[in-house]
Amino acid sequence: MPKALKRFLLPAVILALGLAGLYVTTLVYAMGEALLAAVMLATLACFVWIYTTQKAYAYRYLFPGIGAALIFVVFPMLYTIRIGFTNYSSKNLLNFKRATQYLLEETYRADGSTFNSEVIPDGGRWRIRLEDADTGAAFLTGPVPLEQTEPAEQAAVTLPAVPTKEPVPDGVMTLREIIERQDALKNLVVVLPSGVHVRMTGLHELAPQRLQYTRNADGSLTNNQDQSVLRPDFKTGFYETADGEQVQPGFQVDIGWRNYTQIFTDASLREPFGHIFVWTVIFSALSVLFCTSLGMVLAVLLNWDSLRFKGAYRLLLFLPYAIPSFISILVFKGLFNQNTGEINLVLHGLFGLSPTWFSDPFLARSMLLIVNTWLGFPYMMVVCMGLIKAIPNDLYEASAVAGAGPITNFFKITVPLIIRPLTPLLIASFAFNFNNLVLVNLLTGGLPDYLNTSVPAGTTDLLATYTYRIAFQDSGQKFGLAAAISTVVFLMVAAIALIQIRATKISQQDKG
Amino acid sequence: MAIVIDKSQRWRIFAAHAFLIFLCALVTFPLLMVVSISLRPGNFAGGSLVPKTISLEHWRFALGLPVTTVDGRVIQPDLPVLHWLWNSVKVATLSAIVAVLLSTTAAYAFARLKFARKKAALTGLMLMQMFPTVLALVAIHSIFSRIGHAFPAIGVNSHWALVLAYSGGIALHIWIIKGFYESIPPEIEEAATVDGATPWQAFWRVLLPMALPILMVVFLLAFIGAVNEYPVASVLLHSQDRLTMAVGAKQFLYAQHYLWGDFAAAAILSGLPVSVVFILAQRWMISGLTSGANKG
Numbered sequence: 001m002p003k004a005l006k007r008f009l010l011p012a013v014i015l016a017l018g019l020a021g022l023y024v025t026t027l028v029y030a031m032g033e034a035l036l037a038a039v040m041l042a043t044l045a046c047f048v049w050i051y052t053t054q055k056a057y058a059y060r061y062l063f064p065g066i067g068a069a070l071i072f073v074v075f076p077m078l079y080t081i082r083i084g085f086t087n088y089s090s091k092n093l094l095n096f097k098r099a100t101q102y103l104l105e106e107t108y109r110a111d112g113s114t115f116n117s118e119v120i121p122d123g124g125r126w127r128i129r130l131e132d133a134d135t136g137a138a139f140l141t142g143p144v145p146l147e148q149t150e151p152a153e154q155a156a157v158t159l160p161a162v163p164t165k166e167p168v169p170d171g172v173m174t175l176r177e178i179i180e181r182q183d184a185l186k187n188l189v190v191v192l193p194s195g196v197h198v199r200m201t202g203l204h205e206l207a208p209q210r211l212q213y214t215r216n217a218d219g220s221l222t223n224n225q226d227q228s229v230l231r232p233d234f235k236t237g238f239y240e241t242a243d244g245e246q247v248q249p250g251f252q253v254d255i256g257w258r259n260y261t262q263i264f265t266d267a268s269l270r271e272p273f274g275h276i277f278v279w280t281v282i283f284s285a286l287s288v289l290f291c292t293s294l295g296m297v298l299a300v301l302l303n304w305d306s307l308r309f310k311g312a313y314r315l316l317l318f319l320p321y322a323i324p325s326f327i328s329i330l331v332f333k334g335l336f337n338q339n340t341g342e343i344n345l346v347l348h349g350l351f352g353l354s355p356t357w358f359s360d361p362f363l364a365r366s367m368l369l370i371v372n373t374w375l376g377f378p379y380m381m382v383v384c385m386g387l388i389k390a391i392p393n394d395l396y397e398a399s400a401v402a403g404a405g406p407i408t409n410f411f412k413i414t415v416p417l418i419i420r421p422l423t424p425l426l427i428a429s430f431a432f433n434f435n436n437l438v439l440v441n442l443l444t445g446g447l448p449d450y451l452n453t454s455v456p457a458g459t460t461d462l463l464a465t466y467t468y469r470i471a472f473q474d475s476g477q478k479f480g481l482a483a484a485i486s487t488v489v490f491l492m493v494a495a496i497a498l499i500q501i502r503a504t505k506i507s508q509q510d511k512g
Numbered sequence: 513m514a515i516v517i518d519k520s521q522r523w524r525i526f527a528a529h530a531f532l533i534f535l536c537a538l539v540t541f542p543l544l545m546v547v548s549i550s551l552r553p554g555n556f557a558g559g560s561l562v563p564k565t566i567s568l569e570h571w572r573f574a575l576g577l578p579v580t581t582v583d584g585r586v587i588q589p590d591l592p593v594l595h596w597l598w599n600s601v602k603v604a605t606l607s608a609i610v611a612v613l614l615s616t617t618a619a620y621a622f623a624r625l626k627f628a629r630k631k632a633a634l635t636g637l638m639l640m641q642m643f644p645t646v647l648a649l650v651a652i653h654s655i656f657s658r659i660g661h662a663f664p665a666i667g668v669n670s671h672w673a674l675v676l677a678y679s680g681g682i683a684l685h686i687w688i689i690k691g692f693y694e695s696i697p698p699e700i701e702e703a704a705t706v707d708g709a710t711p712w713q714a715f716w717r718v719l720l721p722m723a724l725p726i727l728m729v730v731f732l733l734a735f736i737g738a739v740n741e742y743p744v745a746s747v748l749l750h751s752q753d754r755l756t757m758a759v760g761a762k763q764f765l766y767a768q769h770y771l772w773g774d775f776a777a778a779a780i781l782s783g784l785p786v787s788v789v790f791i792l793a794q795r796w797m798i799s800g801l802t803s804g805a806n807k808g
Contacts, residue, residue: 028662036658057711058627065618065682066633068610072680073640076648076655083650298535301528306521309529315791316536319543322790324740326758327783331542333765334549334772342545374539406524428642435644438742442762464646471650472747479650486647497642 084484090477092250099251106212114207119173140164146184259484272457284433290373295380321378361459387418427500435464550776570777596760604738607678611734619689637683692726
């Protein structure tokens with residue numbers, strides 16, 4: 001029995017999971033998230049195929065890990081490229097369907113009398129009493145539960161009202177309770193005997209409200225207030241009036257290469273982009289140079305047999321690598337503070353200097369390099385120590401016989417022998433610093449900024465932080481533009497990766 | 513050593529020590545300074561490395577206890593340091609578990625099983641590693657806000673979103689575990705297979721118990737990686753009570769709300785455990801990679 005059970009248990013579980021997944025996918029599709037549903041469907045199909053086919057046995061082990069990598073690493077990269085061709089931004093945030101829905105839910109206050117209202121308890125439920133502000137005629141609705149619901153999730157509740165002669169009873173809902181149940185109250189549509197629909201317009205007031213727009217058969221919207229017609233423009237991503245006035249919210253549309261032409265032709269964007277690119281390259285190259293030279297010299301010293309306390313030095317010098325970088329970077333931000341920072345206190349005490357680290361572009365850039373060297377040299381030191389250990393000792397013995405000094409040894413033996421295996425790591429380090437968002441974002445935030453740019457661009461910004469600021473810190477949140485710049489950076493990183501693969505191959509050939 | 517010791521040797525050793533001590537001072541200066549600052553009263557006070565008066569107000573702030581100022585006012589700390597730390601630990605633990613689960617099985621397939629396009633898959637993993645997530649932040653944000661429309665529990669501003677976003681970054685872990693599996697002779701599992709074990713049993717009952725040390729190393733690496741991760745977390749988390757330490761810490765140093773002393777205490781509180789674990793794991797990693805496996 002257990003054997004038979006085992007044989008059917010796995011397929012049964014897979015089938016159940018598959019069906020459950022299919023159900024959820026349908027729900028997601030019904031919510032208008034077609035892309036998400038498609039990804040889920042593809043994942044689901046792979047899942048069922050892999051875990052039911054004997055031929056795909058090896059993939060059963062790979063599927064979870066590789067699937068996660070494909071969905072959360074590879075897919076976002078491809079999706080970035082895709083977003084680069086759209087106008088996705090805070091103004092064009094929603095998709096067309098949702099933007100249309102948003103407009104169709106807009107209301108305006110229509111003509112007609114307003115009603116003063118009280119909410120009257122009725123055995124755990126509530127009735128609304130309305131009194132015409134002009135004529136004094138009173139109406140009472142049936143009881144309704146006013147549960148606190150998630151805002152916006154609830155559809156409107158229609159509630160008929162009948163005329164009443166009774167005065168306002170005691171124990172009506174207090175202002176505070178009304179505010180607490182505001183969301184539920186706002187969802188009520190009270191229908192008066194005359195057929196007028198009224199909704200909550202104030203805490204103690206209901207008034208006729210009408211939907212602002214009606215959709216026409218051709219997809220245009222008629223404004224019920226002034227009978228003007230809005231048409232969706234799929235080039236700009238907005239509903240527009242006849243004279244071209246755009247109505248918020250906009251929606252996402254494809255705009256082709258416009259983001260790219262903007263980067264390379266719009267002067268207010270092209271100039272900072274060029275400056276930032278140059279600085280990114282300089283920053284990465286200098287970071288690698290400083291970290292590697294310092295790390296290499298230290299590695300040589302710490303491999304020197306005659307030197308004592310090597311273990312203690314090694315541990316202390318390794319510290320910057322062990323400390324979480326978000327902490328050490330912020331520590332430096334405080335230490336470099338122009339007014340109260342300890343570094344300026346020391347400099348002022350010793351030399352009478354107080355450099356403006358954060359407002360002078362050159363000093364800010366120097367500060368970034370100083371901090372990055374502090375953060376990065378231990379890694380290079382550890383790597384170089386390993387490589388130097390592998391150099392055969394008789395080389396140094398021979399050079400000592402020939403009377404060479406330590407400096408000759410360093411430049412003629414050590415460096416030439418470790419530079420080959422080191423090259424792939426140097427390139428990787430270059431690529432890392434090319435996108436060193438954490439350092440710049442936490443230390444300077446890209447500041448000080450260039451003047452006269454259409455989107456904020458800083459003198460210490462790297463390409464990665466530049467796109468980050470465009471997408472997440474600038475009020476315009478130009479995701480499309482940021483994604484286009486990211487795509488350009490992708491190409492640069494791909495080029496660096498190609499060089500790295502070649503270098504790795506060469507250094508491996510040396511070994512073999 | 514066969515190198516002849518000449519007169520200048522002593523001077524060289526002296527110079528090397530001087531240089532190393534100078535560098536060690538440069539490296540430790542910021543760290544000692546932070547300890548000193550965390551014990552000084554006030555957020556703006558300058559002073560010597562050894563504080564003249566010791567005050568625990570910053571530590572009280574970091575631990576969420578009310579602070580009494582000089583003029584007698586009682587201030588409740590407005591930055592939930594312990595809560596952020598707890599969020600960090602929670603996200604990091606979950607992502608580390610996910611990372612170990614996903615990478616240990618994938619590494620088994622790469623190390624032991626035969627399948628089509630294995631080499632291409634390995635190269636693909638390596639390539640993937642080269643493209644930093646920083647460049648895909650816009651897409652990651654957009655994807656999770658879309659997921660959030662359908663499932664708010666795993667959308668933007670949820671910790672599960674972070675765990676999911678981190679779950680893809682396992683290429684390095686797969687490499688480490690794969691290297692370890694390959695150091696274990698396949699005969700051990702073959703013997704189990706001869707005795708009637710399925711490949712899954714051979715993996716689960718035989719190979720995995722031997723790989724425990726390396727799994728611990730990967731767990732710690734993934735844990736530390738998730739605690740230290742800033743870009744994705746800063747994009748996905750918004751509300752104050754959801755932030756991780758990496759995202760929250762910068763709020764101490766806003767120009768208009770500058771809490772230098774409080775930051776120092778919070779930095780030590782959150783940074784010290786991670787650093788110690790890292791230094792320990794670093795040694796352990798080397799021993800975990802070289803020992804543990806039977807070599808014959």
